[in-house]
Amino acid sequence: MPDLGNYAFAVLAAWGATLVLMGFLLALTLVQARRARYALALAEERIAARVQPKAAEGA
Amino acid sequence: MSIWEFANPRNFMRISGRMLPWFAALAVLTLATGLIWGFFFTPDDYKQGATVKILFIHVPAAMMAINAWIMMLVTSLIWVIRRHHVSALAARAAAPAGLTFTLIALVTGALWGQPMWNTWWEWDPRLTSFLILCLFYLGYIALWSAIEDPEAAADLTGILCIVGSVFAVLSRYAVKFWNQGLHQDSTILKVGEEDPLDVAYYVPLVISIVGFVFFFIVIVLLRTRMLIRARRLIALEARERVG
Amino acid sequence: MIALLLRDLTLAFRAGGGFGLGLAFFLLVAVLVPLGVGPESGILAIIAPGILWVGALLASLLSLDRIFALDHEDGSLDLLATAPLPLEGVVAIKALAHWLVTGLALTLVAPLLAVLLNLPAAGYPWLLLSLAVGTPALSVIGAFGATLTIGLRRGGLLLSLLVLPLYVPTLVFGAEVARRGAAGMALATPLALLAAITAGSLALLPFAAAAAIRVNLR
Numbered sequence: 001m002p003d004l005g006n007y008a009f010a011v012l013a014a015w016g017a018t019l020v021l022m023g024f025l026l027a028l029t030l031v032q033a034r035r036a037r038y039a040l041a042l043a044e045e046r047i048a049a050r051v052q053p054k055a056a057e058g059a
Numbered sequence: 060m061s062i063w064e065f066a067n068p069r070n071f072m073r074i075s076g077r078m079l080p081w082f083a084a085l086a087v088l089t090l091a092t093g094l095i096w097g098f099f100f101t102p103d104d105y106k107q108g109a110t111v112k113i114l115f116i117h118v119p120a121a122m123m124a125i126n127a128w129i130m131m132l133v134t135s136l137i138w139v140i141r142r143h144h145v146s147a148l149a150a151r152a153a154a155p156a157g158l159t160f161t162l163i164a165l166v167t168g169a170l171w172g173q174p175m176w177n178t179w180w181e182w183d184p185r186l187t188s189f190l191i192l193c194l195f196y197l198g199y200i201a202l203w204s205a206i207e208d209p210e211a212a213a214d215l216t217g218i219l220c221i222v223g224s225v226f227a228v229l230s231r232y233a234v235k236f237w238n239q240g241l242h243q244d245s246t247i248l249k250v251g252e253e254d255p256l257d258v259a260y261y262v263p264l265v266i267s268i269v270g271f272v273f274f275f276i277v278i279v280l281l282r283t284r285m286l287i288r289a290r291r292l293i294a295l296e297a298r299e300r301v302g
Numbered sequence: 303m304i305a306l307l308l309r310d311l312t313l314a315f316r317a318g319g320g321f322g323l324g325l326a327f328f329l330l331v332a333v334l335v336p337l338g339v340g341p342e343s344g345i346l347a348i349i350a351p352g353i354l355w356v357g358a359l360l361a362s363l364l365s366l367d368r369i370f371a372l373d374h375e376d377g378s379l380d381l382l383a384t385a386p387l388p389l390e391g392v393v394a395i396k397a398l399a400h401w402l403v404t405g406l407a408l409t410l411v412a413p414l415l416a417v418l419l420n421l422p423a424a425g426y427p428w429l430l431l432s433l434a435v436g437t438p439a440l441s442v443i444g445a446f447g448a449t450l451t452i453g454l455r456r457g458g459l460l461l462s463l464l465v466l467p468l469y470v471p472t473l474v475f476g477a478e479v480a481r482r483g484a485a486g487m488a489l490a491t492p493l494a495l496l497a498a499i500t501a502g503s504l505a506l507l508p509f510a511a512a513a514a515i516r517v518n519l520r
Contacts, residue, residue, distance in 0.1 A: 218510055233475060
């Protein structure tokens with residue numbers, strides 16, 4: 001840990017705020033991405049399930 | 060390989076999915092190197108003491124805040140002129156990242172300004188321009204989320220982005236003019252940025268700038284993929300209702 | 303075109319058209335600021351040009367969502383889009399109508415409110431001139447912003463968020479002209495830049511606004 005002298009508060013607060021903001025953006029993005037992937041997979045499954053019985057009936 | 064191959068969302072998903080881990084690794088590597096070097100292994104400045112360490116996050120964030128807008132302008136133009144769907148979504152994906160960088164630049168700037176200029180906030184041209192840029196990002200994001208029809212939303216935000224860019228540049232010069240008008244004889248100490256930088260600061264700064272660029276790319280790719288999936292979900296549900 | 307202008311003006315003057323509203327709002331700003339800042343005439347004289355410009359800006363913002371929203375609701379916008387008149391012309395006329403009922407009216411009452419705010423005597427002509435030159439830009443930029451939010455039910459707040467950043471250059475140069483005029487300083491540069499912004503917006507923004515309307519009517 002470097003000696004920050006009188007400016008410890010300013011430096012640490014700036015770095016802390018940056019890491020928090022970037023971390024928040026990354027976390028938000030990952031959560032949203034996961035949610036989108038999950039919702040899409042669910043919908044595709046549902047459609048596949050609906051198409052299959054029809055195909056079976058036809059055969 | 061041209062950008063038109065990416066106009067097909069399927070191609071984009073395939074290639075971006077393959078590239079994403081590499082970009083993520085590069086982002087982690089460069090960010091970690093630049094930031095750790097900047098924080099732990101740089102000397103204090105003789106004039107500014109330890110606050111010079113804020114440089115390694117403040118400057119890259121400020122650069123990326125502007126670059127993100129420029130990227131949004133370019134992608135919006137590509138969308139408006141050639142109807143490149145992925146391009147429109149990439150513009151939308153970049154906006155939250157740009158807003159975050161703008162906020163980082165503002166917050167770190169305020170924290171840096173407090174010990175250096177003895178004030179949290181100065182109506183200095185740069186600070187004011189960034190505040191206005193922040194408003195532009197907010198308006199752009201708000202317009203995207205307000206319009207339901209995806210095609211119309213892409214068009215209208217594209218137009219807003221193009222017109223907004225012109226006005227953002229105008230505001231930049233207006234604010235410069237305005238502040239000089241207000242403080243004709245007071246000169247604000249311009250920290251660091253214009254001084255010839257010592258190599259001890261220069262190298263880690265460049266590395267962290269590169270790190271911020273890769274971080275931005277990763278975020279944009281992730282968000283674009285998320286938006287493509289969301290768009291596809293809407294299309295599937297619409298087909299479900301019809302069929 | 304003239305018929306459209308007359309129609310918009312008549313609608314604005316009729317009940318609920320919001321013609322008086324902007325003026326009343328402007329008056330209220332000029333009354334409330336001294337109540338908030340305190341009655342010292344020295345301070346008021348310094349901030350008067352800025353207050354009047356911000357007041358004019360907010361007052362013209364107030365009626366922006368009426369420019370297109372009502373026409374969109376009752377379908378007359380579709381008629382205008384299919385009319386032989388180019389859509390860019392429609393935008394320009396509507397912005398003109400908006401300016402006549404807000405910008406021009408605000409410019410004309412501004413000197414009266416300046417008296418309330420103790421504006422130095424040298425500032426009056428420049429205040430008038432800066433408002434007369436700058437408010438058309440406010441109307442055109444506002445009309446452009448309004449086209450972006452036509453299709454939205456509650457677009458009013460979003461509209462302000464979109465339009466206010468676009469107003470920055472106009473406000474800066476307009477208030478600078480008025481401020482320098484009041485202080486007796488040289489003001490040719492900000493006045494020229496203000497006029498340039500107005501001319502540029504008038505020339506280019508109707509095209510962007512017309513494009514946005516076409517998207518909304520698609």
